[in-house]
Structures are given as C-alpha cells and as structure tokens.
Amino acid sequence: MVCRASAGAVEHLPVARVRNLADYLEDAKQEEAWVYGASTVAGAVPYDQPDYRGRVVLVLGSEGRGLRPRVAAACDQLIAIPMRGRVGSLNVAAAAAVLVYGILQFVRPGLTGFHKPGNLAPTDKA
DSSP, X not given: OOOSSOXXXXXXXXXXXXXXXXXXXXXXXXXXXXXXXXXXXXXXXXXXXXXXXXXXXXXXXXXXXXXXXXXXXXXXXXXXXXXXXXXXXXXXXXXXXXXXXXXXXXXXXTSSSBOOTTOOSBOXXX
C-alpha cells in the first residue's frame, strides 16, 4: 500500500499488508468478517444497500483494471458507487473516501445527520 499524501489519516485506519490477498480474505471470512469489494461490474449493488454491522473488510482494486478475478470471487458482495453522467469510475483514493464515509454513516448514525440504509440522503426534520 502506498500512502503518498494521507495527511496522517492512514495512521488511524487498520490497513492490512498481506502476501496473497485472496487467501487473506478467506481467512478474514473465517474470523466472521464480511468482505466487500468495490466494483463497476454489472451485478454490484449500490454501496448504501449492505448491512455493514460487524467486521468489515473493504477491498479496492487498481485504477483502470479493478479487482482481480480471484479477489472479486473471494468477496461476499461487490458494491458500487452509483455514477452520473459520463463519469464511469472514480480514482481509487476518491472511491475509498466515498465508501469509507458511507460505511461509517451506516455504523455510526448521526455523525452528520445522514443515515438511512439504502438512502444516504439527508434526513428530513419535521
């Protein structure tokens, strides 16, 4: 993992460096973690749909090529960031920011007034 301009944020996130990612993901699942892989393939569910309670492993592939087939197959679910217009994907840093923020909104409701699984829009206040 390369941490070029993390401004120290990487020091506060658990990051794993492993020899074989697909094998690690299988080990993580044995430890009751759910593995979510970021993907743009058909069949990936919008990232705001899964239930992120419990142990979560988030896997992001390389820019341009995405997840390798064996790594994608090791994921419990592939998730996608819905894109608008002619933008097909985000760079890996931007995608990571969106996904980690979305997951945190699910597991820690009320951080910013956002939180409804399946709808990450601001909540209406009556």
